[in-house]
């Protein structure tokens with residue numbers, strides 16, 4: 001784990017924060033076209049990674065924005081925020097109020113788990129990966145989205161709305177996910193690095209040749225696809 005990562009917050013504090021902002025959460029996100037474009041791009045990647053799954057769990061499902069797009073015959077979301085879950089339930093989604101560190105589901109129940117919109121920043125990776133590995137069947141997939149660790153503002157004198165920003169990941173950010181996941185019996189099968197610049201196009205997946213050729217790491221979102229090995233490691 002890199003030294004930058006602080007201890008995870010108390011889930012009760014996280015719940016209180018999201019409860020306070022639950023009403024109007026979706027409308028606020030949809031109102032900003034760049035944010036909406038970013039979410040749509042990331043959603044597409046995550047949904048493609050779980051294609052064919054029959055039973056899907058989403059950690060931190062919030063208002064159910066992403067879970068509602070899952071086409072699997074059985075899908076369920078968990079979240080610590082009752083306020084957010086109220087909106088997900090209103091969409092007709094099956095939801096359970098629970099902490100991602102202690103999932104109320106049987107071993108090997110799911111063939112895919114989604115952890116979108118950076119929910120892992122609220123989690124203890126070791127404990128959360130153990131739980132994901134436990135509820136995933138062998139061969140099942142966990143898809144984790146992370147936000148960038150740093151931001152560089154390129155045009156400092158431009159008005160804030162027109163500044164180009166590049167959020168940078170350091171290699172340690174990838175290790176923060178891949179190493180504890182491997183310890184829990186979840187191996188990385190794909191790592192998508194996406195560049196975010198605050199001018200259109202807002203989010204691009206970096207072609208592999210640029211990724212190899214450019215020494216500076218110009219990605220600001222990571223989508224890591226993990227697969228449970230036949231036996232969870234812990």
Ligand SMILES: C[S@@+](CC[C@H](N)C(=O)[O-])C[C@H]1O[C@@H](n2cnc3c(N)ncnc32)[C@H](O)[C@@H]1O
Nearest residue numbers: 011018060061062065079080081099100117122
């Ligand atoms: C940024 S929102 C994402 C909502 C949804 N995944 C989406 O894509 O719109 C993060 C959600 O994670 C939930 N969350 C944070 N920590 C959690 C935990 N320990 N267990 C379960 N849910 C948690 C929050 O309550 C919040 O609803």
